Amino acid sequence: MGGWYGWRLVCVVALLALGCRVGLAQIGPRYVLDLPAARHGQRAPEQGSIALEPDGRATIRVHGLTVALVGPDGGVGPSDLAVLSLQAGRLPVSRMSASVARAVPLVYTEPPAAGWDVGPAGHPMRAWDTLYLRKGQARLRVTAMPGGPGTVATAGFMLEIGTFHATSRIYVSCAPLAAGELAALPQRLPGAELVLAPASDGQAMALLRRAGNQDLFVPVAAPGGRYPFALLRR
Numbered sequence: 001m002g003g004w005y006g007w008r009l010v011c012v013v014a015l016l017a018l019g020c021r022v023g024l025a026q027i028g029p030r031y032v033l034d035l036p037a038a039r040h041g042q043r044a045p046e047q048g049s050i051a052l053e054p055d056g057r058a059t060i061r062v063h064g065l066t067v068a069l070v071g072p073d074g075g076v077g078p079s080d081l082a083v084l085s086l087q088a089g090r091l092p093v094s095r096m097s098a099s100v101a102r103a104v105p106l107v108y109t110e111p112p113a114a115g116w117d118v119g120p121a122g123h124p125m126r127a128w129d130t131l132y133l134r135k136g137q138a139r140l141r142v143t144a145m146p147g148g149p150g151t152v153a154t155a156g157f158m159l160e161i162g163t164f165h166a167t168s169r170i171y172v173s174c175a176p177l178a179a180g181e182l183a184a185l186p187q188r189l190p191g192a193e194l195v196l197a198p199a200s201d202g203q204a205m206a207l208l209r210r211a212g213n214q215d216l217f218v219p220v221a222a223p224g225g226r227y228p229f230a231l232l233r234r
Contacts, residue, residue, distance in 0.1 A: 052226075058085075068082045126144060129144045155173065157174075166233045168232060172197075173197035176199060
């Protein structure tokens with residue numbers, strides 16, 4: 001009798017362990033990308049930079065890793081990962097360049113618009129989905145973020161980018177931010193150091209930074225400029 005109960009206990013423990021493994025798998029990254037390391041002739045700088053283009057595109061560079069935000073015209077420069085920072089339904093598929101649609105891994109909100117299909121390079125994300133990318137010493141974690149309280153649709157993406165030891169957190173909004181939304185952002189996203197959001201005209205990208213320890217984001221760069229930012233040890 002004791003042996004029967006012993007085997008029963010072993011089976012229960014095994015099932016619990018299997019359930020834990022399944023649960024952990026479900027809360028892990030939805031996507032994992034491992035890219036070849038870049039070859040540097042010299043040591044990569046321990047900081048990042050954001051370049052804002054007049055056509056609404058933006059490029060984030062950190063430690064040999066390049067992340068590009070797709071512009072309103074569907075264009076994007078050479079990059080390791082592209083982020084569609086506009087809602088998928090607001091950008092016709094026909095305006096997406098072939099390089100974005102087929103070659104460069106593309107992150108965008110899910111569900112996509114009707115007829116939206118970028119093939120295996122596409123990485124649709126719902127709220128709280130994550131993507132983890134590694135390229136040499138560079139690390140990137142993308143999290144799809146919901147909007148305000150009570151909303152479930154993806155309102156933007158949080159990019160934690162840097163190295164294993166130090167990172168910066170950049171929030172990329174999928175839509176222009178009204179004054180009230182911008183004022184509430186420091187409380188809603190306390191970990192963000194920088195914010196990239198489409199301007200009200202939808203044709204340019206605005207860059208804002210947290211003003212010291214204040215619950216306030218202020219503009220720091222105009223289109224056509226480049227903004228360096230530090231990586232913080234966590």
